[in-house]
Amino acid sequence: MLLTEHEAKKLLVRAQLQVPDHFLITHELASNEIELLTYLQQQTTASAIDNADSRFYVKAQVLHGNRAEQGLVVSSTNQTLKEVILSLFSKRDQHNQPISAVLVEHGLKIKQSFYIALRYDTVTRQLVCLYSEKGGTGMDERGDTLQKIPLSVLEKPKTFTQKPELLTTLQKLWQTFTENDASLIEINPLAQVATQDGFVCLDAKIELEDSARFRHSEWSEYPERSAFGRPPTLLEKKALQVSRSDHRGVAGESFFELPDGEIGVMASGGGASTLAMDALLAVGVKPANYTEYSGNPTREKVHALTTVVLSIPHLKGLYVVGSNANFTDIYETLAGVVDGLLESTYLQPQAKSTKPFAILVRRGGPRWQEAFEMVQERLAGYIQSNQIKIKLCGPDFPLLDTAQEMKNLLA
């Protein structure tokens, strides 16, 4: 879960790291001009500090980087502050989402800018600190100035030979990282200011690891967001509720709605689902969603997920594809798919269209033959009346070829 800068800085402040004096303007506050002006007057006089450079930095709180290049971070004087704030609220972020809040920070007189980040390194399989004496914008081009310092996850760093004065900052970042189950903390720039001791985190990017949610009840306070940098859609929320309804297996933990799709997708198994989507792309069949169930979920859970998938309008078919399961009960899970199908609008008498609803199933694993017999039997009436067209592929059927079969069924 990616945090906005303001959310990230709250975590830094909790670890007693320094951030510039600031205040947050929500969209709601900005929409009332009188309230906004009163609030600005209070804030700008109350929090003036010694080393302020008399400018303000107004920053849209969005879930992506490169804000300055996109005009989402603007400097302002006290006189133009209101206009700058309102102009930012009139913009959209790179995910085409409206701006819901802007952070206003007092400018500081900076002596030197550093870059410091903590993240996991997949090659060494360790926590590492990335450090450069040249922070600020353009880090992508200055990647060669970055030093990578391995850290332990078991104990706080005791030295920082690259810049000993930064040891305390590094220790506080390490504490923030481990206590909050972060997967990334990036401070850029970390500024040494002219008239004050210590270092100030001018900008911050923090990502928290979703898999650690079980020990962070406080995360429920963050507004919902998807990895797509936008709020989750209604169906995405429903799918997540299904997956978290009980602990047995996953069903809907990942669910993305995709634009202009023609078929619903229910993939199984992390590896096979990636492959199945590649296969659809190769033959030009457009999925309306992606979702996955695996780890032996219950029939009820798969039923509920099927209902979510089949609530997508204007589908022409359903693609239920997975690898040869090791331990997922194919009978139970496909029974859940059929439960959902039988209740869906696509199988109601009034839904009868000129073309039958196409269903492709490719599964192998425990009880797959029994499962296929059950599917045939329960859908027999619909198959006979040509309301559905179905193809059941067993464990010997190549996974990649299922996409072409789906295309044939749709033709």
Next chain:
Amino acid sequence: MITDLNPLLQKDSHILIQGITGKEGSKALDWILSSGLQVVAGVTPGKGGQIVYSEKHAKEIPVFDSVQEAVQKFPTISISTIYAPPQFVKNAALEAIGQAIQTIHIFAENVPTLDTLTILEEARQKNVRIVGPSSIGFARTGIGAIGSMGGGSMSGYLQPNATLDANTTANKKGVAILSKSGGMANTIANYLTQHSIPQTYIIGIGGDRFIGTTYADLLPELLADEQTAAIVVIGEIGGAYEEMLAQKMMQLSKNPKDTLTQKLKPVFAFISGIFAETLPQGVAFGHAGAIVSKSEGTRAGKIAALKQAGAQVVASPTEIVTALQAIL
């Protein structure tokens, strides 16, 4: 890095199941016993003193409250397979590492990275091998299978007492399958069996972003194994494990004096993730480790690295069959 590890699995390995009284743990008991291996004990905190009975194998397995108690009673335990939910994996694994059990298999997926790296850091200090998290398990033909590999009924080559002599290949050699995905490991094993291509090892290395045993870590054992003629790698976008394998192959090929260099074998790889790379950066697709990124772990980067190291990268898993038939 870990050195001087014992082989991944031996016929006389004594196995512990942590979480044996749970749904998946008790199923795994039957499957591991079916594969011909010996499960000697189980651990479930709070259930010490109970007995888990495998009806199929008419075998009683004692349950202990802690790994320490289990090891005191059965000091020969060399492998533990952990069937705990992700939130309990760290403590379960640290208990097993504390008792210096040589190999620890972790089944759960989505273990928080902080927990995984804590486990890996402790394991390095004790020279313990971790397989997983998010690993379906691992199997060796004629020896047995750990974890939930194949649901106890996978490829014929993994049945108890199976030997490569019984198969149709003239030189009595087989291939090792390494896969992040357990389902894909099973699927590929099935394809190969269908085409009478025997397997020597099937290893689900795990789909989480951080795992204990990578493709590259397994390379020395697979190269040294006389019966393994080729290695099949099923990879996907995200992380650097495919690139690390390529790097290890390159290092070996540049060092002709290394005994393993003389044993280099053909490597066939398949990498999925074309669709996933159409999604925004940061999205994890399929597995927790399959993270879409422009800078690291791209499909193109993995394919290029593997090709450069001499691996044959195929466009579909079924092509692996054709490629293998040509060399076996």
